[in-house]
Amino acid sequence: MQLHSAPYVSQPKSRNLLLRLSYDGTAYHGWQVQNNAVTVQSVLQDALFPILGGVHELKGCSRTDAGVHAEEYFVSVQTDARIPCDRLVPALNAVLPRDIAVHHCREVPPDFHARYSCTGKEYVYRIWNSPVRDPFRDRYLLQYPRPLDAALLHDCAQAYVGTHDFIGFCSAGGKKDDTVRTVSHFSVIREGDLVSMYVAADGFLYNMVRIMTGTLLSIAQGRIAPDALPDILAARTRTRAGITAPAQGLTLHRVFYDSLPPL
């Protein structure tokens, strides 16, 4: 009796679909499928099962951490299913929970891969700089009650820009074989009580954005000197950088693909 008769060597599929999603990550243990934890990937896989017919391997653009949000997230999936893209989007939104939305679907070349074809990403870390929380956006913000000098933090953060070995900004558990990344910009912007930190790079190490923003918060707290970032980068050890800022303030904001026109 052969219950598992499918060949382990996967056959080439006839179509490669690219989905653009957004999600509120509060309820999820990140993107990637895990045992005994609800993840965005597992929920999307279940929702796609009846639409595409069977289990499909989903390639996500990034492994976001538990509790991290995405305003833009791309998933590629190879399939033989024939459902047109403009019917797949409403069918999927009808079965997905309301904290995940699918905005767009398109066919892409067979060798396109949501993660490996990605040429850069931009994250935003949002801080609610007030002694009183905002009940409507609390789950997307880190509340920080003490004064924050956004202009000072912006100036400090320019030390991150450029090509550096960010091994000192990587949590234990991250791969450590290639830890050089190029940060193309880091902006700290205040709008009223909201302080937003935007950072774009060709790639990010495990927890890298949260350690970069946490280190800026350590500067704001006076625990790290404002001019210390170049030395901390050069030290190449996790113990010199600041705290790992909480996940809920972090949102994947934009994902870049050189090989595709804008969606």
Added chain:
Amino acid sequence: MQLHSAPYVSQPKSRNLLLRLSYDGTAYHGWQVQNNAVTVQSVLQDALFPILGGVHELKGCSRTDAGVHAEEYFVSVQTDARIPCDRLVPALNAVLPRDIAVHHCREVPPDFHARYSCTGKEYVYRIWNSPVRDPFRDRYLLQYPRPLDAALLHDCAQAYVGTHDFIGFCSAGGKKDDTVRTVSHFSVIREGDLVSMYVAADGFLYNMVRIMTGTLLSIAQGRIAPDALPDILAARTRTRAGITAPAQGLTLHRVFYDSLPPL
């Protein structure tokens, strides 16, 4: 044995406090205390118990429905507790759930009453006019996928402005003895996919805003003629108006008191 030795005739208290709150109403069965249901009033009363010492009668500015939100909400409470206002706010925020925030506390004259002293309120009903939901704001919006002509609805809604008997815009269960209200403005504004309906009046009947906005949605659906609103108002019967729009799109936006300077 006298377990209940407190006099039923309440003594005058030494202070009258006015609190300004905001809350995400998703998890609550409205403001007012009910049996077997969690309400904003019951949660606030429990949070105030150890801070003010004992159960206090809270006067809310409005009975908001289950699932309705408030960006501005006022509560007055008479107390003999001596805690200064600037210590009460952080003490209360520390124990309240994160979907309720207290922004301000002040002492007001003894005869001030959050509800009876209120001279007007402004609600906003927010519609997400897109086939795809916004996972980050979904709980505060009604998703409406078909096209909406915001300019047309704005023009229609001007029939609401002025002093009218709104008995036809009141759900069963509301008091029907005085149903004349004065609407000072009704604005329908589009910003991208977001259509916001702002309505201010000296007071609102039970479900009145939800029936006013629902009637505009019935016009958008072609179920009610765009020029029918004056006749529907004059008919003075609930059966002529449109649907009662869902609670989650409704937010109490501003509360007006003539007798107090702005908080």
